[in-house]
Amino acid sequence: MRGWPDVPRASPRAVLLALGLVAALCIALFMTLGVQGSWAFVLPFRAGKVATMLLVACAIAVSTVLFQTATGNRILTPAIMGFDSLYVLIQTCLVFFMGSAAMAAADRRLTFAGETAAMVLFSALLHWVLFSTARRSLHMLVLAGVVLGVLFRSLAAFLQRVIDPNEFAFLQDRFFASFNNPHGGLLMVSALAMLGAALLGLRAMRSWDVLALGRETAIGLGVAHRREVTRIMAIVAVLVSVSTALVGPVTFLGLLVANLAYAVMPSFRHVHVLPAAILLAVISLVGGQMLLERVFAFDTNLRVIIDFLGGLTFIALLLRGRVR
Amino acid sequence: MIEALGVTCRYGATVVVDDVTLRLPAGGITSIIGPNGAGKSSLLSVISRLLPAASGRVLVDGMDVAVTPGDVLARRLSSLRQDNHLPARLTVRDLVAFGRYPHSKGRPTAADRPHVERAISYLGLEAQADRFLDELSGGQRQRAFIAMVLCQDTDYVLLDEPLNNLDMRHAVAIMRLLRRAATELGKTIVLVLHDLNFASCHSDRIVAMREGRVVMQGPPEAIMRPEALREIFDIEASVHEIGGDRIAVFYR
Numbered sequence: 001m002r003g004w005p006d007v008p009r010a011s012p013r014a015v016l017l018a019l020g021l022v023a024a025l026c027i028a029l030f031m032t033l034g035v036q037g038s039w040a041f042v043l044p045f046r047a048g049k050v051a052t053m054l055l056v057a058c059a060i061a062v063s064t065v066l067f068q069t070a071t072g073n074r075i076l077t078p079a080i081m082g083f084d085s086l087y088v089l090i091q092t093c094l095v096f097f098m099g100s101a102a103m104a105a106a107d108r109r110l111t112f113a114g115e116t117a118a119m120v121l122f123s124a125l126l127h128w129v130l131f132s133t134a135r136r137s138l139h140m141l142v143l144a145g146v147v148l149g150v151l152f153r154s155l156a157a158f159l160q161r162v163i164d165p166n167e168f169a170f171l172q173d174r175f176f177a178s179f180n181n182p183h184g185g186l187l188m189v190s191a192l193a194m195l196g197a198a199l200l201g202l203r204a205m206r207s208w209d210v211l212a213l214g215r216e217t218a219i220g221l222g223v224a225h226r227r228e229v230t231r232i233m234a235i236v237a238v239l240v241s242v243s244t245a246l247v248g249p250v251t252f253l254g255l256l257v258a259n260l261a262y263a264v265m266p267s268f269r270h271v272h273v274l275p276a277a278i279l280l281a282v283i284s285l286v287g288g289q290m291l292l293e294r295v296f297a298f299d300t301n302l303r304v305i306i307d308f309l310g311g312l313t314f315i316a317l318l319l320r321g322r323v324r
Numbered sequence: 325m326i327e328a329l330g331v332t333c334r335y336g337a338t339v340v341v342d343d344v345t346l347r348l349p350a351g352g353i354t355s356i357i358g359p360n361g362a363g364k365s366s367l368l369s370v371i372s373r374l375l376p377a378a379s380g381r382v383l384v385d386g387m388d389v390a391v392t393p394g395d396v397l398a399r400r401l402s403s404l405r406q407d408n409h410l411p412a413r414l415t416v417r418d419l420v421a422f423g424r425y426p427h428s429k430g431r432p433t434a435a436d437r438p439h440v441e442r443a444i445s446y447l448g449l450e451a452q453a454d455r456f457l458d459e460l461s462g463g464q465r466q467r468a469f470i471a472m473v474l475c476q477d478t479d480y481v482l483l484d485e486p487l488n489n490l491d492m493r494h495a496v497a498i499m500r501l502l503r504r505a506a507t508e509l510g511k512t513i514v515l516v517l518h519d520l521n522f523a524s525c526h527s528d529r530i531v532a533m534r535e536g537r538v539v540m541q542g543p544p545e546a547i548m549r550p551e552a553l554r555e556i557f558d559i560e561a562s563v564h565e566i567g568g569d570r571i572a573v574f575y576r
Contacts, residue, residue: 206430210422216374216405221476222398222426268413 012272015264019279026286034294048184050286055190056243056250057257057281063239064254065261065270065277066201069212070232074262075317077254082149083240084249086122089156090115091174096159100170109189116193116241123237124230174248190242197235204231208270250303252310257281259313284309325350326371326480326514331380333366340366342536343380350385350479352528353506353513357520357547359557362533364516365406365484371514372403372482384480398426402476404483408469410457416468417453420444423475443475446501448494462489470498474505481505484516495519499526524548525569532556544570 027050035042064077078084094111095103103111160168210223211232218225243250261277284306292302326348333341341363348354356364369375371382373389382389384401402423420443424436432440444453447467457465466489473481481502487495503526505511517523523530523544530547532540534556540547547553548570553561561574 209430210425213419213422214408216403217408217422219374219394220372220398220403220473221422222393222395224394262413266413268418 010266012265012267012269015266016272016275016279019264019276019283023279023282023286026283026290030286030290033290048187049289051187052246053285053289054282055187055194056247057285058194058278059190059239059243059246060250060254061257061261061277061281062197062201062274063236063243064258065274066208066232067236068258069208069270070229070236072212072214074259075255075314077251077258078236078240079249079251079254080149081145082152083119083123083145083237084244084251085149085152085156087115087119087241087244088249089152089159090118092156092159092163092171095167095171096163100167104170107185109185112186112189112241112245115245116238119241120234120237123233186245190246193238193242197238200231201235204228205270205274208232209268212268248303250306252307252314253281253284254310255317256306256310256313257284259317325383325385326512327383328367328371329381329383331367331370331382332378333363333370333375334378340536341370341377344533344536344538345380346531346538346541348512348514348529348531350512351506351510353502353515353526354529354531355515355517355523355527356531356533357517357523357556358533358539361535363536364533367533368403368482368484368514368516369405372401373397374403374405395426395429398476398478400478401480401482402473402478403481404469404473404486406484406488408465410465414457415454416449416457416460416464416471417444419457419468420449420471420475423472423477426476439475439477443471446474447471448497463491463494466490467494467498474501479510480512480514482514485518486515487517487519487522495522502526520548520553520572520574521569524571548572 030050031043031046067078067081068074068076094115160171163171207218207223207228210218210221211225211228213221215225218228257277257280260280261273264280265273265276267273285302288302288305292305326346328344328346331341331344331346332339340361344363344367346367356368358364366375370377371384371389373382373394376390384392384397387397387400389397389401417440421432421436421440423443424432424439428436444450447470449464449467449471452460452464452468457468460468466486470483470486473483483502486498486502490498499522502513502515506513506528515523515527524547525544527544529541530544531538532547532552539556540552547556548563550561550563553559553563553572553574559574561572563570563572565571
């Protein structure tokens with residue numbers, strides 16, 4: 001792809017402003033379109049949905065962009081590597097061994113904290129094992145992740161087959177917790193978890209720009225490569241837990257918004273790319289949900305639409321050969 | 325001074341650098357030559373802490389590269405690898421500015437700007453400075469990466485085959501540039517070179533490696549001899565003195 005050096009490029013700030021306006025418009029329309037009956041009921045009800053979507057948008061966009069920075073690859077996402085199937089497996093195991101009654105009685109905030117801790121622990125373990133043994137560690141890590149993802153999915157599917165049908169219904173309800181029935185307590189805990197991840201990440205933002213140049217160059221420039229990659233993996237684990245706990249696995253949204261963000265943002269810096277990806281995710285989720293509710297009249301599932309568009313992006317990326 | 329003390333490096337069971345002890349005094353240009361698979365790049369990677377040594381130590385000005393904090397070392401020693409990962413949407417100036425990262429921690433100050441512009445003009449990239457890297461030719465990209473390393477402004481500069489992808493004009497220009505950096509700024513430059521005659525014309529010292537060991541080292545006059553080249557490369561070469569430089573001829 002040859003560019004024209006004299007074509008003026010939009011500034012990153014202008015792009016962010018435009019995306020921000022579109023996102024705000026989407027949210028405003030979503031909140032106010034087609035209200036029948038009491039505003040006092042509709043507004044808080046819809047605000048809960050919007051809050052869920054905002055959290056999920058942040059979690060998915062940030063985790064995907066960071067994951068791609070750490071792996072130096074633009075088609076890998078935490079979802080493809082089986083992070084969210086691990087979350088599903090943990091949930092399934094809990095219900096399988098403890099029963100849905102105990103799970104339903106337990107505080108969801110507590111179980112969420114426990115599950116997130118397990119996720120972080122697991123990704124740290126995977127990371128540590130592979131970093132201390134293999135030399136081409138990142139590629140090994142990714143390959144192992146893909147294979148483990150299949151394993152987790154199969155194990156979860158197996159447990160779900162042998163489980164009591166009532167328990168299965170309970171589980172399915174958890175995994176397909178779509179954007180329509182957000183859980184208030186969980187929202188607060190998720191927001192706190194994301195805040196923690198953001199605090200962990202904000203200071204490292206500039207070294208992530210260097211990380212995108214690849215391991216050797218990053219080390220040459222004095223970035224502690226291993227520490228930064230570990231930090232990213234921990235943040236990704238927390239964020240994936242948040243989004244999966246809130247709405248279940250969404251496979252292709254991350255891929256879609258991350259690559260759109262790279263395409264529209266005339267800058268490589270995380271300071272610019274991360275907000276752009278978040279705003280794009282907000283637009284896709286809120287806009288998509290609005291289409292779903294107003295145009296398709298709830299006939300289909302938002303995840304179906306997003307996975308359809310995301311899948312198309314994935315294929316387009318493969319065909320254009322822009323995959324490293 | 326760079327000291328490699330009993331450095332061994334292996335990939336699995338294969339030993340690629342075999343108990344190498346080497347002392348490179350500060351200043352001047354040192355070229356590492358040798359046949360493919362001699363361990364040249366691996367040795368350079370160990371020295372620039374990209375690859376952990378299985379045993380042995382590397383000291384740069386007395387600092388052990390394995391334990392010195394990365395950012396401290398990055399202000400003393402810079403390195404460039406053969407194949408460089410290329411993130412999209414990065415202009416030449418963006419890339420070169422990364423050379424200031426060890427000094428400014430990603431917040432470029434007014435003092436960093438002249439460094440960046442100087443490095444760009446040293447490598448003749450002014451016209452391409454605002455182009456994206458993926459719009460450039462291989463040689464221009466190689467020069468952009470060299471500019472980044474020079475912009476890092478370190479006492480020690482390690483380059484792994486910097487002349488890759490470059491035409492003759494730019495290859496000569498880069499060797500002259502490195503010579504100037506060595507004489508005028510007192511930099512210590514270590515290169516892995518494949519072109520024997522470039523090594524001969526521009527180096528102060530040549531280190532010859534074969535099968536993971538240093539087999540010979542010395543000034544170009546000591547290495548550029550038919551017997552020595554036979555021992556290092558297994559080739560029959562005649563060496564001619566042309567205009568004060570020793571040129572090996574081995575093309576037939």
